[in-house]
Amino acid sequence: MxxxxxxxxxxxxxxxxxxxxxxxxxxxxxxxxxxxxxxxxxxxxxxxIDVACLPGMNEITETADAFTLGALTRYRAIETHPAFRVNLRALQEAASVVGGHQVRNIATIGGNIVNASPAADFVPPLLALDASVDMAGPNGQRSSPLRNFIVGPRKTALLPAEIVTNIRFAKLPARSATAFLKEGRRRAMEISVVCVAACLTLEGSTSRCASVRLAIGAASPKAFRPEQAESYLLGQSASKEKFAEAGRLAAEASSPISDVRASAGYRRGLVAVMVERALETCLQRIREQDQ
Structure with missing residues (x-):
């Protein structure tokens, strides 16, 4: 080398x-x-080209309506950031399972996104937050929704010489919660068999779903949003039965492979169960906020 x-x-x-x-x-x-x-x-x-020490790219900044994560932000910073402890817990849950402590102290969120692994743990929470990616290159600056930025396994929309500078997402409204679940063959430092993120907002003081965003990793060529499952829940009363149906629809939308970690059928079954559980976790967290 x-x-x-x-x-x-x-x-x-x-x-x-x-x-x-x-x-x-x-x-x-x-x-x-x-x-x-x-x-x-x-x-x-x-x-x-070592960009690890470029100024201003390792900061988490907050405005009245949004968060910006510098592309060089380390996972340990996400894991411990106090602003994410209420309705953005999915970010911390995902960050906490990226490798071991040593990895989380040096690995960057920008690097993980650009690597574009179908099993990347941090991509589903960002997809569920409808995040955007900022880039800089020879022709200036531009932005892209994360869901369009990753185009396939190990493939992104980056043009030659472009570099990711920031990841941005809007703050969530009241009565919102997020959750992230990961299933692997062991408890730590393991590539996901399936991982799921959910972002749920309830309408007013009711139990109706005002907004639902789901994202699934390691069950398709790239992490994806199961739009039919999301649409099904809109306006529905949040319940275990409705969440189970959303899980079934999400499993139908997945296209997993069989490999040494799991069969395609097992992964599809996991998607159904984990989507239901992630939504139930979000609902429980909203209820805790209401108390």
Missing amino acids: SFDLHRPASVTEAIDLAQRFAPTARYVAGGTDTVIQINRKKIDPVHL
Whole structure:
């Protein structure tokens, strides 16, 4: 393994380096995915552009109506951020199962998103929050909904020399909650067999579903939103029976594979059960807020 390492002082300098050394250059931040891919000979970069210390990209910022996560934000920062402890707990639940403590101290959310693994734990919570991705490149800045940014396994909508700078999502209204569930073959440091995120908002003082967003990982070529299941719940009274039907619809929308971790049929069954449980968890959390 031999490469030249570059440490730019700004995003502009990083983009210039990526252009100069294309197509043999690759951005690296925490490196927890890049090192594995190099060791497995899936990639062979001649130039690594270390963006881990670029200024202003490792901050969590909050405005009156939104949160912005710098692409270099570490998972440990997400896991411990006080603003996520009420109705954004899915973010902390997902961050807490990304690798071990050492990994969470160096791995970045931008790197995980760009890696575009179908089983990435942090992508479903962001999808359930309808997050957007900000990018910078030779032609300036642009944004894309996360659901369009990841286009397939290990494939994104990034153009040559572009770099992810931020992930943004709106704050949730009153009587909202989120939840994240992961199923693996062991309890820690394991790739998901299936993972599910849910975001539920109830209407006024009623139990009717005003907004439902679901996201499923490791059950399709990329993490996805089961739109039919979401639409089914809108206007319905939140109940175990309705949540079970939403789980069934989500399972129908999945297209899992069979591999060494689980069969396709087992994964599809997990989707149904985990969607129901994630929604029940959201409902319980809303009720706790109401007390």
